Amino acid sequence: MVTPNNCTKTLTLNTGAHIPQIGLGTWKSPGDQCYASVKAALQSGYRHIDTARVYGNEEWVGKAINDFLKESKVPRSDLFVTTKLWCTEFEDPEEAIRDSLKRLGLDYIDLYLMHWPAAMAPSKTELFPRRPDGGRALLPFDEWSYVDTYKAMQKLVDLKLTRAIGISNFNIPKIEALLNDKDVHTVPACLQVELHPYLPQRELVDFCTSKGIVVEAYSPLGSSGAPLLKDSTLRTIAAKYDVSPATIILSWDVQRGIVVIPKSVNPIRIASNRKVVELADEDFKAVGELYKTIP
Numbered sequence: 001m002v003t004p005n006n007c008t009k010t011l012t013l014n015t016g017a018h019i020p021q022i023g024l025g026t027w028k029s030p031g032d033q034c035y036a037s038v039k040a041a042l043q044s045g046y047r048h049i050d051t052a053r054v055y056g057n058e059e060w061v062g063k064a065i066n067d068f069l070k071e072s073k074v075p076r077s078d079l080f081v082t083t084k085l086w087c088t089e090f091e092d093p094e095e096a097i098r099d100s101l102k103r104l105g106l107d108y109i110d111l112y113l114m115h116w117p118a119a120m121a122p123s124k125t126e127l128f129p130r131r132p133d134g135g136r137a138l139l140p141f142d143e144w145s146y147v148d149t150y151k152a153m154q155k156l157v158d159l160k161l162t163r164a165i166g167i168s169n170f171n172i173p174k175i176e177a178l179l180n181d182k183d184v185h186t187v188p189a190c191l192q193v194e195l196h197p198y199l200p201q202r203e204l205v206d207f208c209t210s211k212g213i214v215v216e217a218y219s220p221l222g223s224s225g226a227p228l229l230k231d232s233t234l235r236t237i238a239a240k241y242d243v244s245p246a247t248i249i250l251s252w253d254v255q256r257g258i259v260v261i262p263k264s265v266n267p268i269r270i271a272s273n274r275k276v277v278e279l280a281d282e283d284f285k286a287v288g289e290l291y292k293t294i295p
Helices: 031-043 058-072 093-104 146-153 172-180 202-211 232-241 245-256 267-272 281-288
Strands: 010-012 018-020 048-050 080-085 111-114 165-168 190-194 214-218
Touching: 018 080, 031 048, 031 058, 031 267, 058 080, 058 093, 080 093, 093 146, 111 146, 111 190, 146 165, 146 172, 172 202, 190 202, 202 214, 232 245, 232 281, 245 267, 245 281
Parallel strands: 048 080, 080 111, 111 165, 165 190, 190 214
Antiparallel strands: 010 018
C-alpha cells in the first residue's frame, strides 16, 4: 500500500520566486466560512492562498492570514498570496491592487493576475455592470484591449505592490498577442486556467512551458457538477493506491508540473487535498487520457 504524503513541492516562477504547487482556492467561499477554511488550510500546512477581487472575500482571507501569522509566528515571507484584477478596474491597476492590499491587510501580493482578457464598463461599485438593454457591459477591443491592461500592470512590480504579475483565462493566441507587443517587457509569471483530466490543456501547457510561464489549475477536480470524481477508470486507479480519486487527480497535476488550487471549506478535505502519491507511468498516462472517454 502506498502512503500519501503532504505535498511540499514548489515551482520556480520566471521571477525566481517559488510558488507552492498545492494551494487553497477560495472561489464561492463567503464570510466566516472563508475565514475558517483559510485558517484551517494554513494551520494544516498550506502556504499558498488564492483569492480575487470579484470573489468578495479578500477581507476574510486577509483576516485569516493575519490572525494565523500572529498566532503561529510564521513569517509573511513563507506565504504565497494571489489575488486578481477585475474587469471593471482595468483603467488603473495600481489603484485596484492598493485597494486589494487594504482589504487583505497586507503590504504586498506575491502574484497579481489579470482575471480575464476583457474589460467591462469602469466601476468601483458594480462588479458586473450592464448595458441599458441588460447585456454585460463589455468594452470592444478597439476601445480598450487586455494588452493595454497588462502593460499598465507591469509597473506594479517596480512599485513593490506585487512580487509578480500574470494572467488568467487566456488562450494561446491571446498570450501570443501579449508577448508580441513592443511595450510588453514582462513575461507573465503564471497563467491560471481551468484544467483537470477531462480538460488537460496539453497544447496550452506546452506553449506556456516554452515561454517560461507556470500553469496553475483552478477547478482541478472538475468543474461544478462534473462527473470526474465518479469516473470508473479513476476510481480503479484510486483503489490500487488505496486513496481517493481526488488524491489521484492532484497527484497527476503535481507530476505534470502544474500548480493546483482545489477549493474546499471542509477542514478534513482541505487537509486531504495536500496529500499526493507518486503515480506509476501507466497510471499517470491513463489519467492523462481520461479526456478521450468523457461520458
